[in-house]
Amino acid sequence: MSDEFCDCNITHKERIEAVRSKLPQEEILYDLAELFKVFGDTTRIKIISALLETELCVCDIAELLHMSPSSISHQLRVLRQARLVKPRKEGKVVFYSLDDDHIKHLFDQGLEHILEPRGSYHVSA
Amino acid sequence: MSDEFCDCNITHKERIEAVRSKLPQEEILYDLAELFKVFGDTTRIKIISALLETELCVCDIAELLHMSPSSISHQLRVLRQARLVKPRKEGKVVFYSLDDDHIKHLFDQGLEHILEPRGSYHVSA
DNA sequence: TGAACATATGAATAATTGCTCATATATTAG
């Protein structure tokens, strides 16, 4: 066969096709990876974690994380574009808060994985 | 004050300290970002999505995703180190499966965010 | 209007990362 990407002889064609038919659309998986990528940065996770408590302005967050307002603003833009936070303008000040509560669920679900006791495979060996 | 990281005058000290006292430990947040980072790649999300259906060997996955066994093996190592997948050896063949079911919850929670209708802020404007 | 300030953004740079290629390890068959 010419349409092989792996020179192995042992691939289970039926199993592969069964899985392929059940996979979400390419675009969905791409967007999903993009979403997780946004969570996958220490600065942004800290911002999200802080906004889980209360809304904060850009300078509050900068002060909280000991970082420059500029870098925070850059990261808030990423979070905005991912629909994770929303701004509320009050004069010169912009307050940010979380955009919906899926975010808390995602965050907590991640925490559970982090904090759970190690499985047997990883303990031994 | 000398310990300011933001030259703004408007930061709410009390609010910042209140949030700071409630933030998870630095290390927890770091690990959490690392976990999400693992989900934040298209190839790895596809692997996870496939393993949600059934266990697969390295070559199955390579064939499924039209990628080289080498690149899949590299990514499986990342997934292993994050305790997201576990190997099962059968002769020369190594079958991978998901390590626990937090993973499905995380995956589904992410999907919900992706698929939900856009909020009002993002729709208008 | 103009100065001060909070935030946003573009460009540049340093660090990270995913893939490829070459090679190593491990298992099975002969």
Next chain:
DNA sequence: CTAATATATGAGCAATTATTCATATGTTCA
């Protein structure tokens, strides 16, 4: 043991990205 095969891994390269610095935008107050 040797050849063949499935997987793992190290080095190198190209692409992505988080931060900094300079500058722009927008709001308030005199």
